[in-house]
Amino acid sequence: MTNPMIIQGGMGAGVSNWILAKTVSQTGQMGVVSGTAQGEILARTLQKGDPGGHYRRAIKQFPISESAQNILGEFFIPNGKPLAKPFKNLPKFTHKPVKILQELTVVANFAEVFLAKEGHNGPVGINLLEKVLLPNLYSLYGAMMAGVDYVIMGAGIPREIPGVLDKLTTHKPVCLKIPVEGATAEDDYKISFDPKSLFPAHLPELKRPDFIGIISSATLAHVLAKKASGKVNGFIVEGHTAGGHNAPPRGKLVLNEKQEPIYGNRDIVDYNKIKRIGLPFWLAGSYGSPEKLQEALDVGAQGIQVGTAFAFCEESGFSSEIKKKVIPKAKNGAALVFTDPKASPTGYPFKVVSIEGTVSENKEYLERPRICDMGYLRHLYKKQDGSLGYRCPSEPVELFVKKGGDPEETKDRKCLCNGLLANLDLAQQQKNNYTEKVFITAGDDIKSISRILKNGSFSYSATDVINYLLNGLSA
Ligand SMILES: Cc1cc2nc3c(=O)[nH]c(=O)nc-3n(C[C@H](O)[C@H](O)[C@H](O)COP(=O)(O)O)c2cc1C
Secondary structure, eight states: OOOOSEEEOOOTTTTSOHHHHHHHHHTTSBEEEEOTTHHHHHHHHHHTTOGGGHHHHHHHTSSOHHHHHHHHHHHOOTTOOOTTSOOOOOOOOOSSOOHHHHHHHHHHHHHHHHHHHTTSOOOEEEEEETTSOTTHHHHHHHHHHTTOSEEEEESSOOTTHHHHHHHHHTTOOEEEEOOOBTOOTTOOOEEEEOHHHHSOSOOOOOOOOEEEEEESSHHHHHHHHHHSSSOOOEEEEEOTTSSSBOOOOSSSOOBOTTSOBOOOGGGSOOHHHHHHHTSOEEEESSOOSHHHHHHHHHTTOSEEEEOHHHHTSTTSSSOHHHHHHHHHHHHTTOOOEEEESSSSTTSSOEEEEOOTTSTTSHHHHHHSOOOOSSOTTOEEEEOTTSOEEEEOTTSOHHHHHHTTOOGGGGTTOOOHHHHHHHTTTOOOBOTTSOBOOOOOOOOGGGGGGGGTSOTTOSOOOHHHHHHHHHHTSOO
């Protein structure tokens, strides 16, 4: 398999869906689905009646039909639930997730990759976040069952993942260390997954996908290449102008007058150092133009990873309402992106598009009742008795403090879980009649979308993005 020049970035949750990934992959470039919260996305889509029947078609291909039936039986509602009725609240992920959640996560990631790969031979990857650790073993296994070609991970140091991929090819038990606040050197908290106990069937050996680590420094690339538990096959070097979460600046956090983190010389990556590692690498973060693609090739990169330009194309998972609001603003240069150092409960800076009627606005944020009903970004902490507790800086402040959390930590934190699901037309209807609002992320380079739009148009396809990037390359 030769590596493609363009990687369509994995954008969670659900922005990089199978439709987008399939379209890109069919052009011979790399289409990537996001695996983040995929179980939640599948469960809600099935409760909306699975328009088009695509997920049901994919689930029927899941090798263990009993599990496929369990998922359909639990979540599928023919013709969909009444609009005003809330979606079922799933049990939250813990270090010992309940069986239906394990099955749902495996099946959901299988289905997304299956659909992205259906009917062609183009390369398909899956993107997961090291920071959203608890579902990852199940997500990886599901994606591998559908034959995923690449696993792309960042937002942390995914050192253990390459070895996990090796073991999952032969369905061996796997585990991941869990970072726990308050843990000492003697503690050894883990999440374990034994595929054969969840699916006691004889399954053929699986293909080992290539592993690509997303990094923001040469040091991190070296650590991953040398100390990972298995083979690393390449890197994406992502700068701080990229959409989604960004790595925090090196050193002490200093904010500018707009209250955004200031990045400096220490955050500039020396591509020569990355090149010397000898593995293929792609550049990301405002590289979505033919000129920047050429620049990447000139420094010895394999190519680029692009997110923002794909995020608002026809095939992406963002709702059409979002595209209608954002594209005209991007076109006339009025789309503002704020690097919010506080919004994400992960503690990483998160890029937010400022749009009226969304949680980006303080008024909307304050009107939202604080509630944590999904919990993907909860932090684990050690309780007095040594057992594990879970708290999210965006949950109700009293609860967070009761669990030993520092109230300072809760300031200006937003609920990414609910906001990101609302972005996909899968907003939860909360008990107090509050409908969750959208929360849009994009990179600093959002205005460059205007270069892809054809005369007078306010929409574009993923193929337009690929053509724009490739056709402008110097011969
Ligand atoms: C809407 C959106 C969501 C994103 N979500 C993720 C994510 O879940 N995981 C990840 O590794 N990167 C994520 N990214 C980053 C992209 O994969 C990609 O690296 C980045 O967008 C490249 O820079 P650009 O935005 O300037 O094109 C996201 C980007 C956007 C625009």
